[in-house]
Amino acid sequence: GAVVSQHPSRVICKSGTSVKIECRSLDFQATTMFWYRQFPKQSLMLMATSNEGSKATYEQGVEKDKFLINHASLTLSTLTVTSAHPEDSSFYICSARPGVQETQYFGPGTRLLVL
């Protein structure tokens, strides 16, 4: 149980294009989903917290107009990297929290490479 999927697993795009990453909780309803970014050999940096049906809460320094987050249902959140640039290349990981549990379940991550 408690499986989280991400799609795509890796994506290569040209600079200036937009990329959408999906995060799905497969066997539970996620009231809260989190989006993280991880640079090589570094820890996870929380980008934003999204609650179903409401606007995401972004961490300081994260551009909300560049990283659009939508949490339209209890099982799906999307992260759209708009007008991607090479510096946006990174490993993006989502996690989902069922109900009021303190535990997050992580997706397998999406490797984004912007050329």
Added chain:
Amino acid sequence: AQSVTQLGSHVSVSEGALVLLRCNYSSSVPPYLFWYVQYPNQGLQLLLKYTTGATLVKGINGFEAEFKKSETSFHLTKPSAHMSDAAEYFCAVSVGGGFKTIFGAGTRLFVKA
């Protein structure tokens, strides 16, 4: 504000030896504490967690951790390392109703044959 410090970015042990990964935290309120493992190009897998109650927590794959409030520590141990334990390990702390989680910098565990 909460913070997590993992001592040692790299730890190397021989197969069969004790694994000890250190984690200290800072929190103004009782925290929830977690250890996660990450294999290359994968997401994080929960090893174990402490919320309340017994301070010695047992997790998957033979790992355990002890919450020591007086030392603000939550070190991860395993009696006997296996080659498959080689991975990146993250200690994390979360507080509050939103359960926003702060991760440590990570410790890469190398296991020598």
